[in-house]
Amino acid sequence: xxxxxxxxxxxxxxxxxxxxxxxxxxxxxxxxxxxxxxxxxxxxxxxxxxxxxxxxxxxxxxxxxxxxxxxxxxxxxxxxxxxxxxxxxxxxxxxxxxxxxxxxxxxxxxxxxxxxxxxxxxxxxxxxxxxxxxxxxxxxxxxxxxxxxxxxxxxxxxxxxxxxxxxx
Numbered sequence: 001x002x003x004x005x006x007x008x009x010x011x012x013x014x015x016x017x018x019x020x021x022x023x024x025x026x027x028x029x030x031x032x033x034x035x036x037x038x039x040x041x042x043x044x045x046x047x048x049x050x051x052x053x054x055x056x057x058x059x060x061x062x063x064x065x066x067x068x069x070x071x072x073x074x075x076x077x078x079x080x081x082x083x084x085x086x087x088x089x090x091x092x093x094x095x096x097x098x099x100x101x102x103x104x105x106x107x108x109x110x111x112x113x114x115x116x117x118x119x120x121x122x123x124x125x126x127x128x129x130x131x132x133x134x135x136x137x138x139x140x141x142x143x144x145x146x147x148x149x150x151x152x153x154x155x156x157x158x159x160x161x162x163x164x165x166x167x168x
Contacts, residue, residue, distance in 0.1 A: 035066025
């Protein structure tokens with residue numbers, strides 16, 4: 001059985017209001033443009049998740065609002081506060097209970113970059129992969145019967161993109 005995981009880091013967020021709690025930081029205009037571009041790219045390439053596992057942070061909410069209308073499908077959406085600044089283990093735990101064959105997970109660094117590095121069999125030949133910049137998106141396929149069965153370094157990279165690849 002084949003499972004597909006799409007890992008996306010939230011888009012660029014604003015730091016210009018020091019009084020604003022980190023959880024409530026919005027996207028910048030650049031972040032909004034990036035989220036829309038990633039959504040178009042996912043939809044055009046047929047990367048259509050059946051479930052979206054999302055941090056509850058405002059920047060993730062707004063990233064999803066930019067991506068989701070462009071997918072060409074309406075996945076089940078799961079908002080999970082535990083994904084806010086989560087570890088790779090927490091992200092994998094959220095995924096392990098799912099039964100869908102294709103999932104997107106949108107969360108934060110450093111956990112997202114670490115998870116991506118732990119899951120890939122062969123790293124993409126891109127410097128950006130090491131630090132997983134904002135709105136970077138990785139598509140991985142696993143030969144596994146369930147999400148609970150995916151193994152470290154077991155993911156075959158199908159695609160990796162950063163917003164500047166898509167925005168002129």
